[in-house]
Amino acid sequence: MFRNYIKIAFRNIRKNKLYSFINIGGLSLGLTACILIMFYVSHEHSFDKFHEDSDDIYTLRAKALFGGDTIFVQNFSAATGQMVQENSAFVDDNIRIFQEYKPLIIKRTGLEPKSFSEEGFFYTDPNYFNFFSFSLLKGNPETALKEPFSLLISEEMANKYFGDENPIGEILQVEKDSIYNYTVKGVIAETPSNSSIQHKFVASVSSLQKTKGNDGLFNSPIVRGGAFKTYFKINDATQIEKIAETTNRLSKEGNSESKDLFFLYPFTETHLKFSRNAGIGYLDVFPLIAGLILLLALINYMSLTTARASYRSKEIGIRKVNGASRKEIAFQFYIESTLFISLSFLLAGILSFLLKDFFFNLLDINIDTAFFLNQNFILTLALIFMVSILIAGMYPAMVMASFNPIENFKKKTRNDLGGGLVRKVCTTLQFIIAVILIIGGITIREQMSHLQNIDTGLNRSDILMISLExxxxxxxxxxxxxxxxxxxxxxxxxxxxxxxxxxxxxxxxxxxxxxxxxxxxxxxxxxxxxxxxxxxxxxxxxxxxxxxxxxxxxxxxxxxxxxxxxxxxxxxxxxxxxxxxxxxxxxxxxxxxxxxxxxxxxxxxxxxxxxxxxxxxxxxxxxxxxxxxxxxxxxxxxxxxxxxxxKEFSYQFMDDAFNEMFKSEQRLAHIFNIFVVLTIIIAGLGLLGLATFSAQKRIKEIGIRKTLGASVFQITSSLSLDFLKIVLFAIIIAIPIAWLLARNWLENFVYRIDLNIWIFLMASFATMFVAVLTVSFQAFRAATSNPVKSLRTE
Structure with missing residues (x-):
């Protein structure tokens, strides 16, 4: 029986190519948006969780109060970590990390000299590989960072400077105020993209002590702000407040006038909370929008499936007369929905893989392709798949299973088994979402334009800024x-x-x-x-x-x-x-x-x-x-x-430097525009399908009207009016919702635009234009068809 259901489902796909294209196309677009967004969101939420003891690692932070200003401190003195560990039984280990924030010149001397300006240069304690779960491909993790001027390099840097040669024991010159010779003691496996620590070079912290001008970094014997990121590995997460109290006490003991307030923050949450590249605002907005787009696609599927139900009424009637139970009929249509979702999911997976680089370039992020195999992401995909099947199959299966075969056999005309009211509600909901997103997209674009063209009190144009080292x-x-x-x-x-x-x-x-x-x-x-x-x-x-x-x-x-x-x-x-x-x-x-x-x-x-x-x-x-x-x-x-x-020649236009400050909002604008286009396409596909169904259902009425002298314009208007009323109603509902959401978003900006009425008029016009174009096209085709053929065919 199951095999028979599959055959019937494939037969219906081949027989109704237009509806199959609309259903699979709309579902694929919605699922593609959902997959890419959840891929990004899952990646952002997975930061630093690959470390073995990630739940036990905390970073130290502080609020420094001075006068009327509050400054958040993330770097501390060299003594802070060890002092806190010695005074708190809840701290098992600590580590310090110092990062060079400016590029350094790294040279390889010898027969094949190479010199590059490099970023990602870190100094840290010898317990680096015991504290974190980074992998060392070559070298001894226990001793690699114990001696001064010991250096570990990433796999990428090993290939860059040494090619196929074994780099262990080789010398790399690091140029700061002087030239220092570092001995390569190991090669680190490439860090995953969901690591907040992205190192290319890791040197022993004792190297920093022997570098000129760094004595002051180690001179402070008290708990206070400094130059080192400080991490703790704790043994009891319920005692975080006590560790913070200990840190505050030590700070006061070192400086009685200190107003610093120390606190510990989970390492796995620091990326979302403190990183400039995290895009924390996206993680709340994007899944919601992606879910709405997928919901639009599922609504399309349910509307078109139930609308087409009347064309399969006799098939269902015969099945029921031959003994098929209501449960079996429902199961049949659930199988068909599962097939549609599966085909759409497969196509969406292919599209997601092809579009991921383009999407991530818009977000200006780098994500390892291997993350597609991440367990949490796979579970998320499975959840999306199951929810899609549940939503898409439930209503059509209920409608089909409730069909009364005897009543349908008595009538020559087809009943509207799909529920006209339900389809109108679904279509209205689709266009409410579309209008809200269009207004949101216009608002974001106008706000970005306002920021880019704001009077900054100086001349930004025609100025080139060249870095001097x-x-x-x-x-x-x-x-x-x-x-x-x-x-x-x-x-x-x-x-x-x-x-x-x-x-x-x-x-x-x-x-x-x-x-x-x-x-x-x-x-x-x-x-x-x-x-x-x-x-x-x-x-x-x-x-x-x-x-x-x-x-x-x-x-x-x-x-x-x-x-x-x-x-x-x-x-x-x-x-x-x-x-x-x-x-x-x-x-x-x-x-x-x-x-x-x-x-x-x-x-x-x-x-x-x-x-x-x-x-x-x-x-x-x-x-x-x-x-x-x-x-x-x-x-x-x-x-x-x-x-x-x-040093490499480096320059930047001042206008570009200015625009870089709200790069996050610019990326939001680009992605939002894509969401708007997807929403319009999916809503348009649904409207096209329903318009086609309506025209087919009224084919004989159209033939009679033409025979009695109705013009093409009159027939097109008659077929289009009902749908345009729905779209206009959706616009009326969407505008106040969109106004409220846009106003709340704009409140995040000190310098913001006013919500002018033209924004809402433009969004309304664009929505009506798409609706008129879609519906009128199908209505015109129906109005220009041969009435003789439609009246002759029974």
């Missing part, structure tokens, strides 16, 4: 002069950081206020002209800012530090010294748009090279709008390599 040293002035000689260059400036790429932070105070954090950047005198900053209170002497211990501040700093309306001549204490305010610029956005403009202090330096003394600097190049950018960049790079052959 310490390796260029005293060659900076010569390099700058060569750049300024280029015909396309209008002017240059130098700062300690590229704009929107960071700044220093000092605690400062005025005579009228308490200490608080003050963002600080080092610049040269051209900075104000190149970026076209506006002076609120210019310096009385243009050369005054270049003198020692002089500051230029922004407007917000006047209010925050309780200075006079004209603060020129007043002092701000910073880093233990007094600095005189000599000028005030109008507020401008130098950081994220997530919060209002904060205070800012700028120190003008005479020496170009001194700016680069402690931090990587940036050369700002203002160029002619009409210049050829490829030619300009090539010319600048040619000059750069003459003065710094070690």
């Amino acid at each position: 310490k390796s260029m040293g005293n060659n900076i002035p010569a390099f700058r002069k060569e750049v300024e000689k280029l015909p396309a260059v209008k002017g240059t400036s130098i700062s300690g950081y590229p704009l929107y790429g960071g700044y220093d932070m000092f605690y400062a105070s005025s005579e009228n206020g308490e200490p608080m954090a003050l963002p600080f950047i080092s610049i040269d005198k051209n900075f104000f002209d190149v970026l076209e900053l506006k002076w609120k209170l210019p310096p009385e002497d243009p050369f005054l800012p270049e003198q020692p211990k002089k500051l230029v501040i922004n407007e917000t700093a006047i209010e925050k530090f309780k200075l006079k309306n004209d603060p020129r001549g007043q002092n701000i204490e910073m880093a233990g010294a007094q600095f005189e305010v000599v000028g005030v610029v109008n507020d401008f956005h130098y950081s994220s748009l997530d919060s209002p403009i904060n205070s800012l202090a700028m120190m003008v330096s005479k020496s170009n090279s001194s700016i680069n003394k402690f931090n990587s600097g940036s050369l700002y190049v203002k160029y002619q709008k009409t210049s050829s950018l490829p030619a300009l960049i090539k010319s600048i790079e040619s000059s750069y390599v003459k003065f710094d052959a070690e």
Whole structure:
């Protein structure tokens, strides 16, 4: 019997090609969206859970209170971990990790010298492989990190520097302030993509102690902020609060004035909570939207299946007359639904595999292909498969099984077994979801456009920012002069950081206020002209800012530090010294748009090279709008390599750096647009199927109307009107829901758009256009058919 059900199901697929295409196509699109989204969501939730003792590992965090500011601290002194372990019976082990946040030059010398600028350089304790479950392909995990200048490299780096050679015992030179020779003691297996620790090079922490300029990292004997990420392996998760209390007590013992508040956070949750790349907002929104898209596809299937039920009424009647029970009829249609879902799931799996790279590029994430075989993800797929079968098969099976064969045999016309009211409700729900998503997509796009075009108080266009590293040293002035000689260059400036790429932070105070954090950047005198900053209170002497211990501040700093309306001549204490305010610029956005403009202090330096003394600097190049950018960049790079052959030439347009700050929202906009398109396609397919069914059901009515003189327009309008009423009703319901959701989302932004009525009108028009196009196409085909043929056929 089961085999017979399968045969009937395949026969119906072949016989009704249009409906089969709509059902399988719609289900495949919905399932593809669902699979890709759940693949991403499962991956994000799986971070760091591959470690053997992942549930026992916690990271240390702290809230530092200073003045009116709260700063979250994630790095601590070198002594913190061991002190907490020694004073708490609930801590079994601890480990410190220090990461180089700037690229280092790594060299292989010898017969085949190789040199690259590398990121992902870590220093850690010898218990690294006992604490975490990283695999060492070559080398002894117990001793590999015990000696100074011991180095472990990833499998990728081993191939990059040594090819097929055995790297164990070989020397790699690491260039910082000096050149240090590291001995390769092991090769680490590639870290999975769901690891928050992504290392390429792992050196012994004792190496850091013997590196110049790092004595201060190890001098503090107390629990406080510092340079090391600190992890604990605990033996009782119920005692987390007590461990935190111990840490706070130790902090107070080391510094009675400390206002730091320490707490422990589960290692497996730190990625979602603290990582900038986690996209935590997506993890709540995307599954919901993917579920809605899948629901639309399942609704399509149920609507079309039940609508077509009347065409199979005699088949079901004969089965019942021949003894088939209601349960057997229901089971038959469940088998058919399972077959449709299975074919759609197979096609969705193929589409997901083909589209995964495109999808992950939009999200700007990297996920191992092997994660497709992850146990939790496979269980998620199985759950989606079973739920889809349950939802898709339940209503059609109930409708078919409840059919009365005797009543149908008595009538020449087909009953509407599918329930017209149910289909209208389903179609309305589909278009409510479609309208909400369209309005959401337009709102996100307009908000992104608003942020990108906001008045930042400075000139961002036509400015190139070139990274300057310490390796260029005293060659900076010569390099700058060569750049300024280029015909396309209008002017240059130098700062300690590229704009929107960071700044220093000092605690400062005025005579009228308490200490608080003050963002600080080092610049040269051209900075104000190149970026076209506006002076609120210019310096009385243009050369005054270049003198020692002089500051230029922004407007917000006047209010925050309780200075006079004209603060020129007043002092701000910073880093233990007094600095005189000599000028005030109008507020401008130098950081994220997530919060209002904060205070800012700028120190003008005479020496170009001194700016680069402690931090990587940036050369700002203002160029002619009409210049050829490829030619300009090539010319600048040619000059750069003459003065710094070690570091790679790196640049960024200021506009791009600005847009990078809300990259997360831009990715959301791209993905949301895809969701909107999928929703419209699926809703359109469902509407097309129902319109086709309606036209077939009224084929004789159409023939009679044409015979009596009805025009094509009249017939098309008559067939389309019922569906367009449903779509219009859906729009009316969707608009207030979409307005509420959009308003709540926009409240997350300090600088946001107003929800203008045109957004809702545009979404309504787009939805009606798709509906009219879909329904009218099928209605026109029915209206132009030959009435003689339809009236002759019984």
